Amino acid sequence: MQTTNFSISSNEPPLWHGQLALAACIFAACLAGIFSRPVGFLASFWPANAIMLGLLLRHPAWARSASTWALALLTYISADLLTGASVFVAVILNIANVAGVWVGWLFLHRQSSEVLHFQRQRSVLVVFTGCLLASLSCMAVGAWPGSIAFNLPLWRSFFLWFSSEFYNYILLIPVFLASPKGWLWQWKCSITQRSLANVLPLLALLVSEAMSLLIGGPGAIAFIMPAMVWCAIAYGVFPTTVLSLLVCSWKAASLFLASDAFGFAPSNLMESTSYRTGLALLSLAPLAVACAYSLRTQALRKLNHAVNHDFLTGVLARRALMERGQKLLTRLEEEGQQVAMLMVDIDHFKAVNDRYSHSQGDVVLQEFAVLARDALRPEDLIGRMGGEEFAIMLPRTTHDQALLVGQRLCERLREHVFPLPNQDQMRITLSVGMHSVSCIGPQDSMEHLLSKADEALYVAKNSGRDQVRQYGPALAPSAI
Ligand SMILES: Nc1nc2c(ncn2[C@@H]2O[C@H](COP(=O)(O)OP(=O)(O)OP(=O)(O)O)[C@@H](O)[C@H]2O)c(=O)[nH]1
Numbered sequence: 001m002q003t004t005n006f007s008i009s010s011n012e013p014p015l016w017h018g019q020l021a022l023a024a025c026i027f028a029a030c031l032a033g034i035f036s037r038p039v040g041f042l043a044s045f046w047p048a049n050a051i052m053l054g055l056l057l058r059h060p061a062w063a064r065s066a067s068t069w070a071l072a073l074l075t076y077i078s079a080d081l082l083t084g085a086s087v088f089v090a091v092i093l094n095i096a097n098v099a100g101v102w103v104g105w106l107f108l109h110r111q112s113s114e115v116l117h118f119q120r121q122r123s124v125l126v127v128f129t130g131c132l133l134a135s136l137s138c139m140a141v142g143a144w145p146g147s148i149a150f151n152l153p154l155w156r157s158f159f160l161w162f163s164s165e166f167y168n169y170i171l172l173i174p175v176f177l178a179s180p181k182g183w184l185w186q187w188k189c190s191i192t193q194r195s196l197a198n199v200l201p202l203l204a205l206l207v208s209e210a211m212s213l214l215i216g217g218p219g220a221i222a223f224i225m226p227a228m229v230w231c232a233i234a235y236g237v238f239p240t241t242v243l244s245l246l247v248c249s250w251k252a253a254s255l256f257l258a259s260d261a262f263g264f265a266p267s268n269l270m271e272s273t274s275y276r277t278g279l280a281l282l283s284l285a286p287l288a289v290a291c292a293y294s295l296r297t298q299a300l301r302k303l304n305h306a307v308n309h310d311f312l313t314g315v316l317a318r319r320a321l322m323e324r325g326q327k328l329l330t331r332l333e334e335e336g337q338q339v340a341m342l343m344v345d346i347d348h349f350k351a352v353n354d355r356y357s358h359s360q361g362d363v364v365l366q367e368f369a370v371l372a373r374d375a376l377r378p379e380d381l382i383g384r385m386g387g388e389e390f391a392i393m394l395p396r397t398t399h400d401q402a403l404l405v406g407q408r409l410c411e412r413l414r415e416h417v418f419p420l421p422n423q424d425q426m427r428i429t430l431s432v433g434m435h436s437v438s439c440i441g442p443q444d445s446m447e448h449l450l451s452k453a454d455e456a457l458y459v460a461k462n463s464g465r466d467q468v469r470q471y472g473p474a475l476a477p478s479a480i
Helices: 015-035 048-058 066-082 087-108 123-149 154-178 196-215 218-222 225-235 237-257 266-282 284-308 318-335 349-356 358-375 399-415 446-462
Strands: 339-346 381-386 389-395 430-437 468-470
Touching: 015 048, 015 066, 048 066, 048 087, 048 123, 048 154, 066 087, 087 123, 087 154, 123 154, 123 284, 154 237, 154 266, 196 218, 196 225, 196 237, 218 266, 225 237, 225 284, 237 266, 237 284, 266 284, 284 318, 318 381, 318 389, 318 446, 339 349, 339 358, 339 399, 339 446, 349 358, 358 381, 358 389, 358 399, 389 399, 389 446, 399 430, 399 468, 430 446, 446 468
Parallel strands: 430 468
Antiparallel strands: 339 389, 339 430, 381 389
16 A cells, blocks of 8 residues: 655655644643533543644654654543543543544544545545544544543443544544645635626525524434535535535534533533534535545546547547637638637658557657647647648738748747657658638638648648748749
């Protein structure tokens, strides 16, 4: 199995910087957990362990040093001691906290980066298993001393430890794992257009949450599910993890605030912990949908690219060039614009293959494609028609400009040196046929323009190669 590589940049700051940042985060999270717990009772909100595990997964180098673990344990203990806990409680319960993080780390850091980044179908199951193992370990170590410290029946202590840990891990770890590399403000949302359609899933989520508050009852916990699935499809993995965290925190907090009926007080312990565990488990469904949907979108994008592009040179494949070119042509005709078509053929290419090998011929084709794309504008279309023949469509281009482009291509290839084994060099030339249309009419289809450019190319070849010829009554030489 591969190990994770989530390091933020290649020139990471020194280890102690990271350790201090980790300790500060743990300390703040411990205080948040301690101050939100009922007096004399176990905290129901304890994000410190999940935050520690999440940070270690993003910075594996920190976790590889024993001093990081020791510092983390000391930080946990000092947070408890500073807020009045006994030494027994502070030491034993925090050993349980760190033990849970350690087991979660042991399991998760061995997974490949793709799995942890939600780039595999099994990602959600793997993350679920890691969170489960971490929660069970924390429970196994902490439940018994916890039952003594807080005077709880043992089985209740088990359930409370497990549910609290599991809830925090399952909601926070995906946020850490799915969050993009680098800083949050550098994150580029895949949704670029601000349209009502993009806001609708979020609106649906708000409406369904309002309905669940209004109608209530045991089924209300799942009212948000269709809207969450919609959000998962519309927004992708990272936003889904954040939304799940917000929605579940909101639901748990509203339960906590209405504590007279259903809070995390000892009297309602089982109901509230069961509710919280259910919430955590429900959050897995939208995450699984977001993960599967984004993988499907990526696969379709790759497939689309493979179908529309020539695998060797990366330029458009013939069919894609014909389709896109025809659409562009129709638009140019409506706008009353000009267009030019170049047919480009590498000279004596067969001799390159025969003399230097087929793979050297492939290199020539690839380098020509790079060279040609550099010489063109982004709006120009270039496609491989077959073998060593390429077609280039130049929208909104005059006759003279198109000739200049053809000549520029010839010059660049003529001057380009192709290195060969044994420190030899090879030079190659190009023949170009050009046809330009100043006023596009219904007869000017892609096939028509290409056949005219091809006729001009034929003349260029027969006139000695390494030149541009334009289509015209006399198929004139193209010197400008
Ligand atoms: N290396 C390589 N060769 C290819 C590829 N596709 C076609 N060819 C070869 O390209 C050569 C084209 O030869 P010809 O059509 O005779 O053209 P030419 O030798 O350039 O001659 P002129 O065009 O008249 O200058 C053939 O030998 C094909 O086998 C490819 O993807 N890679």
